[in-house]
Amino acid sequence: MAGILVLHSTLGAVWTFVVASRFGFPALFLVLNFALVLVGLTAGIGWFRERRWAGVLGLLFFAVQLIHVAAPNFHFSFTLGFSVIVAMGWFGGVRLGINLYALVLLFWLGIRVVSLNGSLKHADAQPDASGS
Numbered sequence: 001m002a003g004i005l006v007l008h009s010t011l012g013a014v015w016t017f018v019v020a021s022r023f024g025f026p027a028l029f030l031v032l033n034f035a036l037v038l039v040g041l042t043a044g045i046g047w048f049r050e051r052r053w054a055g056v057l058g059l060l061f062f063a064v065q066l067i068h069v070a071a072p073n074f075h076f077s078f079t080l081g082f083s084v085i086v087a088m089g090w091f092g093g094v095r096l097g098i099n100l101y102a103l104v105l106l107f108w109l110g111i112r113v114v115s116l117n118g119s120l121k122h123a124d125a126q127p128d129a130s131g132s
Helices: 002-022 027-048 052-064 100-116
Strands: 067-071 074-077 085-091 094-099
Touching (some): 027 052, 052 100, 094 100
Antiparallel strands (some): 067 094
16 A cells, blocks of 8 residues: 555656646646645655554545546546546536545555554554664
């Protein structure tokens, strides 16, 4: 899971830069997407280091990418380039959808967090090999 988080975040940073370059580097787009990239990278590195908080951060990373909303004057969809969005229908001119890629990884990570909770229970309290 750590590798998926780091790879998804790294490729998401590249995707963000490419998309932003097409639209004149909009500040809000860059800030929000790179913030999500940092969340994913931090979760991936934390998961490599067996930190309990990394699972929760990883769940947040995928949860933010789960929902897709498209309306005539509003669009919300965080995907960092990876998505399989299935629209659930039209509700008053608004299309709601779900990112199946994020759903599968959210579910998989959730199972891993719950099943590994005991083994990661004391990981935050113990210093690592570097003494930090």
